[in-house]
Amino acid sequence: MNEEEIDNKVREFISKKLKVEDARLAPEIGKKKRSWSPGLLREVIEVKARAADQSMIVRLDGETQETIGWRYTDRAIASRTVNLSKEEAFELAESEIEIPFDAEIDSVELLNRGTPGKTYSVKWKHIVDGLEVEGDFIVVKINPRTGEVISVTKNWSVVT
Amino acid sequence: MTEEKNEIKRLAKDIFEIKAKLVDYAKVLLSIEYYLESLSAKWANVFSIFVKGAFVCADPHALSNGHLPGAYDEGQQIEDVLERADYGVTLIRHPASKDDFLTNMSNKSIVHLAGHGSVSGDVYFLFDDGNIYPADIRAQSSVPSLLMYAGVCLGGANDTMANAFRDKGTKYYVGFTRTIPDWDAKYFDDLVYEKWLIEGKSLRTALDEADDIYPALDCWVLWED
Numbered sequence: 001m002n003e004e005e006i007d008n009k010v011r012e013f014i015s016k017k018l019k020v021e022d023a024r025l026a027p028e029i030g031k032k033k034r035s036w037s038p039g040l041l042r043e044v045i046e047v048k049a050r051a052a053d054q055s056m057i058v059r060l061d062g063e064t065q066e067t068i069g070w071r072y073t074d075r076a077i078a079s080r081t082v083n084l085s086k087e088e089a090f091e092l093a094e095s096e097i098e099i100p101f102d103a104e105i106d107s108v109e110l111l112n113r114g115t116p117g118k119t120y121s122v123k124w125k126h127i128v129d130g131l132e133v134e135g136d137f138i139v140v141k142i143n144p145r146t147g148e149v150i151s152v153t154k155n156w157s158v159v160t
Numbered sequence: 161m162t163e164e165k166n167e168i169k170r171l172a173k174d175i176f177e178i179k180a181k182l183v184d185y186a187k188v189l190l191s192i193e194y195y196l197e198s199l200s201a202k203w204a205n206v207f208s209i210f211v212k213g214a215f216v217c218a219d220p221h222a223l224s225n226g227h228l229p230g231a232y233d234e235g236q237q238i239e240d241v242l243e244r245a246d247y248g249v250t251l252i253r254h255p256a257s258k259d260d261f262l263t264n265m266s267n268k269s270i271v272h273l274a275g276h277g278s279v280s281g282d283v284y285f286l287f288d289d290g291n292i293y294p295a296d297i298r299a300q301s302s303v304p305s306l307l308m309y310a311g312v313c314l315g316g317a318n319d320t321m322a323n324a325f326r327d328k329g330t331k332y333y334v335g336f337t338r339t340i341p342d343w344d345a346k347y348f349d350d351l352v353y354e355k356w357l358i359e360g361k362s363l364r365t366a367l368d369e370a371d372d373i374y375p376a377l378d379c380w381v382l383w384e385d
Contacts, residue, residue, distance in 0.1 A: 114316070139378075150368070
């Protein structure tokens with residue numbers, strides 16, 4: 001996949017995520033950075049993009065160009081207070097990303113982030129033939145107060 | 161046309177003068193920085209937000225032989241990032257006593273500890289000759305003005321240590337609510353500093369983004385204003 005194809009892929013992804021329907025507001029692709037991620041044990045392409053007054057960071061696998069994570073850095077949604085329960089956080093996380101058939105829920109935690117704020121972390125693990133695939137996970141972070149997804153990270157191996 | 165040329169000349173002269181003034185201000189700021197460095201510890205701490213000094217303490221072994229190879233490497237790595245961000249860095253690695261830590265912590269903007277920590281009511285840090293408790297921090301005349309990064313197990317298990325630093329004037333305290341693996345901590349901490357000081361993100365965003373790609377350390381807590 002060349003640079004232009006990567007840009008188009010990110011544009012399409014962001015339009016979908018940020019629900020940009022007006023073609024005139026097509027996402028602008030910003031800074032692109034390739035770096036080795038010790039956490040994900042792979043090269044990651046990090047792309048910043050903006051659509052209208054919203055922005056995101058999208059992470060792609062450096063080798064396969066598969067989308068492996070995203071973070072909403074600036075959203076145009078009106079601020080609201082919903083105070084999500086754990087169950088609601090789980091449901092929201094499930095609706096944000098397609099969960100693979102061999103994923104098993106690991107935990108739904110309300111993490112203390114100090115002053116101010118807390119974050120829901122919904123995690124799945126990868127189970128193959130009853131065994132956990134080490135290092136594989138899907139994590140969806142949610143703001144419990146506003147009920148917004150903050151970020152998604154997927155580290156999922158193909159097990160043969 | 162001649163009038164326009166004169167106007168341009170006049171503007172160029174103004175710009176030149178402004179530039180010269182900015183250089184003069186920069187010199188004054190620099191001399192203030194040198195002056196602050198020569199002040200007494202107490203007063204220097206008051207103004208230490210202007211002095212970019214950092215202290216990195218890596219791999220104190222604690223009373224038992226608790227060598228942490230990841231923390232040892234982390235010391236060098238964090239020093240490199242801080243230096244790239246124009247901090248003057250003091251780095252000490254094993255052996256590191258309580259006194260080494262408390263003395264070097266004085267008059268710094270940033271203090272980074274990569275080592276052992278625990279909790280027994282209060283959070284405490286472990287050094288080669290004993291432990292440092294929140295009461296020891298409260299007894300200091302100078303604490304880091306910007307950040308105390310407790311890259312140790314359980315350094316954020318509760319707010320006792322964070323409050324000790326923050327009550328004395330530290331703006332940010334980062335700790336972890338659980339035990340943290342040595343090598344994971346090294347990679348995570350480095351990523352945080354890189355995003356914060358080099359990429360210019362806020363400390364909270366830097367922690368959030370590091371956590372996105374390094375969820376093994378998702379138990380971080382940031383106390384801030």
